[in-house]
Amino acid sequence: MSVTKSAHKTAHEAQCACHAAEAPDPLAPEPFRVVEVKQEIEGCNTLIVEPETDEAKKLCMYAPGQFHMIYAFGQGEVPISISGDPAHSNRLVFTIMGVGPVSDALTRLKEGDKVGLRGPFGNHWPVEKAAGRDVLLVAGGLGLAPLRPAIYSILAKRDLFSRVMLLYGTRKAESILFQDQLAEWNKHMEMNVSVTVDTADEHWGGHVGLVTELIKETNFSPSRTIAMICGPEVMMRFSAGALLERGMKANQVYVSMERNMKCAVGLCGRCQYGPYFMCKDGPIFSFDQVEHLYKVREV
Amino acid sequence: MKDAMPAVCIDRADFDSVIKALAGDGYNVVGPVLREGAIIYDEISGVSDLPEGWGDEQEAGTYRTVKRNDKALFGHNSGQQAWKKFLYPSRERLWSAQGDNAEFKIEPNAETPPKYAFVGVHACDLRAIEIQDIVFMNPETADPRYGKRREGAFIVAVNCAQSAKTCFCAAMGTGPRAESGFDLSLTEIIEANAHYFVATVGSARGETLMQKIKSRPATDADLQAAATRTENAQKQQVRSLDREGVKELLFSSYSDAHWDKIAERCLSCANCTMVCPTCFCSKTEDTTDLSGNHADRWRLWDSCFTVDFSYIHGGSIRKQVASRYRQWMTHKLASWIDQFGTSGCVGCGRCITWCPVGIDITEEAKVFREEKMDPRLRGDDEVVKGTKQ
Numbered sequence: 001m002s003v004t005k006s007a008h009k010t011a012h013e014a015q016c017a018c019h020a021a022e023a024p025d026p027l028a029p030e031p032f033r034v035v036e037v038k039q040e041i042e043g044c045n046t047l048i049v050e051p052e053t054d055e056a057k058k059l060c061m062y063a064p065g066q067f068h069m070i071y072a073f074g075q076g077e078v079p080i081s082i083s084g085d086p087a088h089s090n091r092l093v094f095t096i097m098g099v100g101p102v103s104d105a106l107t108r109l110k111e112g113d114k115v116g117l118r119g120p121f122g123n124h125w126p127v128e129k130a131a132g133r134d135v136l137l138v139a140g141g142l143g144l145a146p147l148r149p150a151i152y153s154i155l156a157k158r159d160l161f162s163r164v165m166l167l168y169g170t171r172k173a174e175s176i177l178f179q180d181q182l183a184e185w186n187k188h189m190e191m192n193v194s195v196t197v198d199t200a201d202e203h204w205g206g207h208v209g210l211v212t213e214l215i216k217e218t219n220f221s222p223s224r225t226i227a228m229i230c231g232p233e234v235m236m237r238f239s240a241g242a243l244l245e246r247g248m249k250a251n252q253v254y255v256s257m258e259r260n261m262k263c264a265v266g267l268c269g270r271c272q273y274g275p276y277f278m279c280k281d282g283p284i285f286s287f288d289q290v291e292h293l294y295k296v297r298e299v
Numbered sequence: 300m301k302d303a304m305p306a307v308c309i310d311r312a313d314f315d316s317v318i319k320a321l322a323g324d325g326y327n328v329v330g331p332v333l334r335e336g337a338i339i340y341d342e343i344s345g346v347s348d349l350p351e352g353w354g355d356e357q358e359a360g361t362y363r364t365v366k367r368n369d370k371a372l373f374g375h376n377s378g379q380q381a382w383k384k385f386l387y388p389s390r391e392r393l394w395s396a397q398g399d400n401a402e403f404k405i406e407p408n409a410e411t412p413p414k415y416a417f418v419g420v421h422a423c424d425l426r427a428i429e430i431q432d433i434v435f436m437n438p439e440t441a442d443p444r445y446g447k448r449r450e451g452a453f454i455v456a457v458n459c460a461q462s463a464k465t466c467f468c469a470a471m472g473t474g475p476r477a478e479s480g481f482d483l484s485l486t487e488i489i490e491a492n493a494h495y496f497v498a499t500v501g502s503a504r505g506e507t508l509m510q511k512i513k514s515r516p517a518t519d520a521d522l523q524a525a526a527t528r529t530e531n532a533q534k535q536q537v538r539s540l541d542r543e544g545v546k547e548l549l550f551s552s553y554s555d556a557h558w559d560k561i562a563e564r565c566l567s568c569a570n571c572t573m574v575c576p577t578c579f580c581s582k583t584e585d586t587t588d589l590s591g592n593h594a595d596r597w598r599l600w601d602s603c604f605t606v607d608f609s610y611i612h613g614g615s616i617r618k619q620v621a622s623r624y625r626q627w628m629t630h631k632l633a634s635w636i637d638q639f640g641t642s643g644c645v646g647c648g649r650c651i652t653w654c655p656v657g658i659d660i661t662e663e664a665k666v667f668r669e670e671k672m673d674p675r676l677r678g679d680d681e682v683v684k685g686t687k688q
Binding site for chain 1: 393396399400439440446550587601609617630638
C-alpha cells in the first residue's frame with residue numbers, strides 16, 4: 001500500500017529547505033492493476049488497468065489521442081496510445097499488439113498483474129475543432145485503437161457534429177479490431193462505418209482494396225470536413241494525399257505519428273521529427289505541419 | 300549582481316589554496332589532468348595534478364598534447380571529454396523495481412548526488428552546460444537527477460589565452476571569454492617575472508570562497524593583460540560558422556545530395572555525439588538480477604548515429620548514414636533553435652577533432668550555403684520550411 005508523498009514527510013523534510021523543492025520524477029512510473037484482459041485479434045490484447053494510488057488516479061484524465069508509457073516489470077517501457085473512453089476517469093484502456101520484447105510482455109499479462117504507467121503524454125485529436133462539421137476518421141490496422149477515444153467523444157456529443165464517417169482498412173478480415181463495436185456504431189447510424197481488407201477469402205463479403213479507395217468513394221464535402229488519420233505512415237501519406245486530391249486543405253487533415261521513444265518528456269531525444277518532438281509536439285500533427293517532411297525519406 | 304566584487308589577482312603560488320578551499324568545503328574537485336596522452340577532466344587534489352606546461356595541437360581528425368615553453372596550468376584547449384560526463388553520467392540508474400509481474404514496487408535511486416567543483420571550464424563549455432540546463436531543467440519535465448548535481452556544482456571558469464585550430468567559439472558567440480554563469484572566472488597571466496590569475500567573482504558562493512584566498516586588487520594593467528589574452532585567443536581562431544540564417548539553410552536542405560557526399564566519408568561511429576558537450580540523447584536498459592525479483596532501469600548515452608536509435612517495429616527509420624548525419628547536423632544547428640531557443644553548437648570544435656575521418660561541421664555548413672548562393676547549384680523546388688508551426 002502506497003501513501004501519498006506529503007504523508008511521507010518527516011519533521012526534517014518539512015522544515016528543511018533542501019527538500020522543499022523536491023520535484024517529482026517524470027521518469028518514475030505510477031502503479032496500476034490489470035483488471036481485465038481481452039484478446040482482440042491474434043497477438044493483440046486490450047488491457048483495462050486501474051490506478052493503485054491517488055497519485056496514479058491523476059493519470060486517468062486524458063484527451064483522445066494521448067498516450068502513456070507502460071512499464072512491464074523487468075522488461076521495459078513502451079509508448080501505447082489510449083484506446084478507451086475518456087469519460088471513464090477511473091481506469092485506462094490500452095490495445096496492444098506484441099511486436100517486440102516489451103509489447104510481447106504486455107500481451108502476456110493476466111488479470112491481477114501489475115504495470116507501471118507514466119503519462120498521459122502528447123497532444124490530442126481536434127475533436128472540438130470538428131464540431132459543426134463532417135468528421136472523417138481514417139484508420140489503418142491497429143491505428144483504429146488510438147482513434148477510438150475520439151470516436152467515443154464524438155458519439156457522446158453526436159448532435160454537435162454533422163456526418164461522421166469511419167473508413168477502416170486492415171490486411172485481412174481476421175485483423176479487424178473491435179468488430180462488435182463497428183457493427184453497433186454503424187447499426188444506429190451514428191457513424192457510417194466502411195471497412196476494407198487488402199486481401200480476402202471467399203468468406204469475406206465486404207470491400208477489398210486499400211483504404212484510399214474508400215476515400216475516393218466516400219461522399220463528404222471537403223470544405224466542411226475534418227479528417228483524422230491513424231495507421232502505418234505509408235498509409236497515412238497516401239490517405240492524406242487522397243484527401244487533398246478530394247479538395248481538402250492540409251490544415252483540415254490530422255495524422256498521428258509514431259517514433260522510437262524512451263522518455264516521453266523531451267529528454268531522450270529519440271522521437272524527433274524535423275523540429276518536432278513526437279512526445280511533446282505530437283503525436284498528432286495537422287498535415288500542413290508535416291507535409292514537407294512526409295516528402296523526405298528517413299527524417 | 301549587486302555591487303560586483305572588483306577583480307583581484309591570485310598568485311600562482313597561492314593557487315593551490317583555491318583547490319584546497321573547494322575540497323575543504325566538501326566539493327569533489329574536478330579539473331584537467333594529463334592522462335595517456337590527452338588532457339581529460341578528473342578529480343584533482345591540488346595544483347600538482349594540473350597539466351602544468353602542457354598544451355595541445357588539434358586539427359580535423361587530429362589531437363596531440365605538446366609541451367609548452369611555459370608553465371601554464373591551463374594552456375590547453377578542449378579535450379575529448381566535456382563536463383557533461385559529471386552532470387549527466389553516461390550510465391545512470393533511474394530507479395529500481397522490486398517484486399514480480401503480480402506485485403512490484405518502484406524504488407527511486409537513493410544515491411546522494413556528488414557535489415562537484417569544476418575547475419577550468421572554458422567559455423564554450425560553460426555555454427554547453429547552460430544549454431543542457433535548458434534541456435534537463437525545463438520546469439515541466441525537469442530531470443531531478445541532473446538538477447541536483449547541477450545546482451550543487453561550483454564552477455571555476457578559465458578564459459582561454461589561446462585557441463586550437465578547431466575552435467570556433469567566437470563565431471558561435473560563446474567565447475573565448477566567459478561573461479556569466481560561473482562562480483569564479485580566471486585568466487591565467489604568464490609574464491617574464493610573473494605568473495598569476497586575474498579572478499572575477501560571479502556569485503555569492505564565489506565571493507565566500509575568495510575570502511579564504513590570498514589575493515591583491517587587480518590593477519588596470521592586470522585587467523588589460525587579461526583582456527589581451529582572450530583577444531589573442533579569438534584572433535587565433537581560423538574556423539568560423541555563419542550563424543545567420545543557418546536554420547533556414549538546413550531546413551531547406553533535407554533533400555540535398557550533399558548529405559550523400561558526407562556519408563561517403565562518415566563512419567557513423569558516433570564519436571561526434573559522444574564528445575559533443577551538448578548532445579543529450581539517451582537510451583534505456585532494463586536489467587534484472589538472477590532471482591528475477593529485482594529490476595533496474597538505466598539511462599545510457601546514445602547517439603543518433605546508431606541504427607537502434609530510430610528503430611520502431613518493422614525497422615529503423617534512418618537506415619542510411621546520410622540520414623543520420625543529416626539528423627545530427629540539422630538538430631545541432633537548426634531544430635535545436637526551435638526546440639530550446641538556442642543553437643546546440645558552442646563552437647568547441649570537439650566533433651571536428653575527434654572525427655576519425657576529419658569531417659568538419661563548419662566546412663559542411665559552408666558547402667550547403669555555397670550551394671544555395673550559387674544559382675547553378677540551387678534546386679528551386681525545395682521549399683524553405685521546417686520551423687515549428
